[in-house]
Amino acid sequence: MVQTGVAKRDLVKSQLIKPELVKPRVLKRGDTIGICAPASFSLEPGYMEYGLRFLKKLGLKYKLSKNISRAWGSYAGTDQERLDDLHSMFADPEVSAIMCARGGNGTVRLLPGLDFDLIGKNPKILIGFSDITGLLIPIHQQTGLVTFHGPTFGWFFKNKYSYDHFVHALMQTKPIGLVEDPKAKDEWDPPYPPPRMVLNPGSARGPLIGGCLTLISQLMGTPYQIDAAGKILFIEDIKEEPHAIDRMLTQLQLAGTFNKVRGVIIGECLDCNPGASKRNQLTLNYGLEHVLREKLSFLKVPVVYGLRFGHGDHKITLPLGVTATLDATQDDVLFRIEESATI
Amino acid sequence: MKTQGKAPTAEKAIKAPALKGGDRIGLICPASRPESPAVVQHCVRIVEDMGFVPILGKHVMKMHGYMAGTDAERLEDLLSFWQDDSIAGIFCITGGFGSMHLLPYLNYDLMAAKPKVIVGQDENTCLLNAITSRTGLVTFHGPNLDQVNSKYTFERFVNAVSKTSVIKSVSASDVARDTITLGYPFVPVEGLVDGITCGGNLTAFTSLMGTAFQPELAGRILFFEDKNESISTLDRWLTTLYVSGQLDKTAGVAFGYFTNCGVKDNFPTLSLEELFADRFLPMNKPCCFGLPIGQAKDAATIPLGLSARFDSKAGLLEFLQPAVS
Structure with a gap:
């Protein structure tokens, strides 16, 4: 039986017309969170309990999508099942915000069938990271909706830093403002990379766009390819060898993605050092920092490496489409999300 | 069985002159560095066994991270062989990563004007596809020399680059x-x-x-x-x-x-x-x-x-x- 694929839809918006920015309504106590799994299958039910407990603490109710516990290979159900779940969450007037159970793989498979018109008519918070980037960028670019690169359901309560950023981004209309680093326990065993390594100094102001680099690469050549012109681009990845990061950055370079970019922020990039991915190893003498410097430090815009977003435990929630500023000197980096993400 | 639909033809295909015994072949590493000089020597011998005269690129054993030299060095090996009229063909020694770095700097006009046989695979796929799509030159997706490991592989390689009639299916x-x-x-x-x-x-x-x-x-x-x-x-x-x-x-x-x-x-x-x-x-x-x-x-x-x-x-x-x- 054929399980793959979804009925194709025509794109609502032409590629030439950029939609107006649409901000979702702020999340309030008493609101309902819809949880679905558009990529890989969900956590064990027991582990879900932790997240639900934290939702309760925030005064939020929840609704699980119909197929959330299904599995098709490593995907959380067939493409059609995952797509139906995502559509039903956008269509459901009781659901104020949509959280993804986890990333993994599978969102890009849904794009040909995704009903951007339905999403445009029912703007609401959508949050996730990693493979969810495959929804955040296309939905933002097609509908203008501010989408949120932030924790999936199993992550938002990992620590106070991630939790506070998550709560501020979704539950306050006040701009997130100056982003600070997680507090170190003490001076010993400092984390690598340092949270704010300046690869290229400079100042930038522009809307945020970005996500997991593998997904940005996967969208290249499709109608949902990233448009970073005039924007601050943020990227991160996990378990990709430096040469694989090199390949994806070279792809973006050859596509002209960096041509009009205003600034670049690279996240923590866990296990992207040589030999860490346990696959496809080339020589082990060229670290990620080399690749980043070689590929990005020639840009005429600020480039900063190490901010805590992406796959690490500490996560900033980054709203796509919202204006931010980046001021990087050799001594200091100021990253400020100056516009509100919700209304 | 009938074929489905109209057959497209590669009308603009440019063909390189067939390689003949005694032809000089440039060996390059447009991507990663070979594992060891023993591999390079092995590749040289294989090209000799094919009946050609192998000429090693200047930078094949250079090291720049996971690449065989800097982009400029790898580019120089490729372009200097292509410009050299005494070189009939170019074979890649190994894959890895790095050939896609060279794409914006290739001289596609030169490649179309002086068509040569070029063979490689793995990440050299980027190089071959860029050349073929930019120039129409027929390039060859065949083993990098460090992967010529059987009689079949060897014979199909030689057959593809030297036979002036239609090659084996x-x-x-x-x-x-x-x-x-x-x-x-x-x-x-x-x-x-x-x-x-x-x-x-x-x-x-x-x-x-x-x-x-x-x-x-x-x-x-x-x-x-x-x-x-x-x-x-x-x-x-x-x-x-x-x-x-x-x-x-x-x-x-x-x-x-x-x-x-x-x-x-x-x-x-x-x-x-x-x-x-x-x-x-x-x-x-x-x-x-x-x-x-x-x-x-x-x-x-x-x-x-x-x-x-x-x-x-x-x-x-x-x-x-x-x-x-």
């Missing part, structure tokens, strides 16, 4: 039927189609998507191989080709070896064959698995940009014109 049954998984194609969609050959390493090929070097896929007979990638990652790249809308326009797809591309996650997953077949069934696009293409002992050399006929049921790729002049 490539069939799943070329490989010894000594295990159940070898020798018989897995055929999700049967069909007989004509088209122009295009493809190579799936990861490298899809890294050209969205770039100024993205190959035209319409009317192409695509072929893909890969090594050491997870099924999940390979499904990502095929999904890119699908979502781009380009896969719909291809004539058909032949899959070669996916060496050491197993399940790398702890999650139950579908096989590569299931995931890929499921893509092609709704499109009714002829495809099969099991052609001897890619990184394994017995590997055929496939000209890129050449008119061919693909019979997915038989697991057979026939060429319709000579690959060299």
Whole structure:
């Protein structure tokens, strides 16, 4: 039986017309969170309990999508099942915000069938990271909706830093403002990379766009390819060898993605050092920092490496489409999300 | 069986002069560095056994991270051989990563004006596809010299670069039927189609998507191989080709070896064959698995940009014109 694929839809918006920015309504106590799994299958039910407990603490109710516990290979159900779940969450007037159970793989498979018109008519918070980037960028670019690169359901309560950023981004209309680093326990065993390594100094102001680099690469050549012109681009990845990061950055370079970019922020990039991915190893003498410097430090815009977003435990929630500023000197980096993400 | 649809022809195909015994061949590393000088010497001997005179590029043993020298050094080896009239062809010693760095700096006019045989695979897929799509020159997806490991591989390599008539067809049954998984194609969609050959390493090929070097896929007979990638990652790249809308326009797809591309996650997953077949069934696009293409002992050399006929049921790729002049 054929399980793959979804009925194709025509794109609502032409590629030439950029939609107006649409901000979702702020999340309030008493609101309902819809949880679905558009990529890989969900956590064990027991582990879900932790997240639900934290939702309760925030005064939020929840609704699980119909197929959330299904599995098709490593995907959380067939493409059609995952797509139906995502559509039903956008269509459901009781659901104020949509959280993804986890990333993994599978969102890009849904794009040909995704009903951007339905999403445009029912703007609401959508949050996730990693493979969810495959929804955040296309939905933002097609509908203008501010989408949120932030924790999936199993992550938002990992620590106070991630939790506070998550709560501020979704539950306050006040701009997130100056982003600070997680507090170190003490001076010993400092984390690598340092949270704010300046690869290229400079100042930038522009809307945020970005996500997991593998997904940005996967969208290249499709109608949902990233448009970073005039924007601050943020990227991160996990378990990709430096040469694989090199390949994806070279792809973006050859596509002209960096041509009009205003600034670049690279996240923590866990296990992207040589030999860490346990696959496809080339020589082990060229670290990620080399690749980043070689590929990005020639840009005429600020480039900063190490901010805590992406796959690490500490996560900033980054709203796509919202204006931010980046001021990087050799001594200091100021990253400020100056516009509100919700209304 | 009749072929489906109108046969496109590679009208603008430029053919390199056939290689002859005694021809001087430039050996280069446009991507990574060879494992050791022993590998380089081995490659030199293989080229001698083919009847050619090997000339080593100046920078093949240079080291710059995972690459064989800086971009400028690797570029210099490639371009200086191409400019040199005494060099008849260029063979790659190894793959890895780095050939895609060179694409914006190649002299495509020179390559079209002085067509030469160029052979490689793995990440050199980027180099070959950029040259073929920019110039129309028929390039050769064949083993990097450090992977010429069998009589079949050796003979198909020499046949492809030196025969002025149509070269031998490539069939799943070329490989010894000594295990159940070898020798018989897995055929999700049967069909007989004509088209122009295009493809190579799936990861490298899809890294050209969205770039100024993205190959035209319409009317192409695509072929893909890969090594050491997870099924999940390979499904990502095929999904890119699908979502781009380009896969719909291809004539058909032949899959070669996916060496050491197993399940790398702890999650139950579908096989590569299931995931890929499921893509092609709704499109009714002829495809099969099991052609001897890619990184394994017995590997055929496939000209890129050449008119061919693909019979997915038989697991057979026939060429319709000579690959060299």
